[in-house]
Amino acid sequence: MKQILVIWSLLLVSVSAHAVIETRSFTDPALEERYTVLINELRCLVCQNNNLADSNAELARDLREHVYSMLISGATDTEIINYMVERYGDFVLFRPPFKPTTAALWIGPFILLVLGVVGLVVIIRKRNRTQVEALTDVERTQVRRLLDQDE
């Protein structure tokens, strides 16, 4: 028991989880809020399933720096997003815009959902239609006998 406790407490200690994410100072809390939202929405291209906020790749750090300096110099969120998309494509956005190339991405799940529901309905209907055949007289007496045995 004691050993298990020790192991558990060791598991709770994380050695390498301290990402080297720099701190930034903002005079305006609204700016800080926008900064946080932006770096959470933008994808890091080096570790592709991380956003800029989570990634400690060098490029992510440079891009955070860029977002920060653009914000400080008064750029709007759209300007910053456009700046990134111009350079890295829609891929930098975790929520890509709806376009012919991304249509499958946006509509696909709903098509699959509709297909699934249709399939389910068809199966359920089919199952209801198969009727239970009535028992013959012989079977009926057999059942009766079985039931009577219990009493």
Added chain:
Amino acid sequence: MKTRFVIPIVVFAVLVVFLGIGLKLDPRKVPSPFIGKPAPEFSLPSLHNVHANLSTQDFTGSVWVLNVWASWCVACRAEHEVLQDLASEDLAPVIGLNYKDHPNDAKRWLRQLGDPYQASAVDADGKAGIDWGVYGVPETFVIDQQGIVRYKHIGPITTEDLHETIIPLVKTLKEKRA
């Protein structure tokens, strides 16, 4: 009764096809938004001559190749020989963009391995790299006479890439002008 067996097999086949396609795709290769668009400009000091400036405008009117490299980049070492081949073909100027590197390290690297670049621009803070949408060194761009980016290669160029894609592309781009 028959459909009962056919449907799962069809679904399975479709899945296999999609997973098969997925296996062949490389998620690291993000399509560049620059293809067919004017190349981003830079004006940076030259690696070998600090007083000289290298600018994208120097190359307007000719087909040229921009290769983003760094001495710390292991994959650049792998592609270096292929770049030497490209340079020796003497088809188009090969320009280096020395990305986030120390000039001394970069110069030593070129001394040791040979210098395939007509010139290298020093992008010490990586700003030009961001402008060009660089996210993984090495990257290689082919730019045409009008300054339009025609091709981008992410990662080291292999001999096949060079002979099957890059050299033919440079040749056709050059012919267009003539």
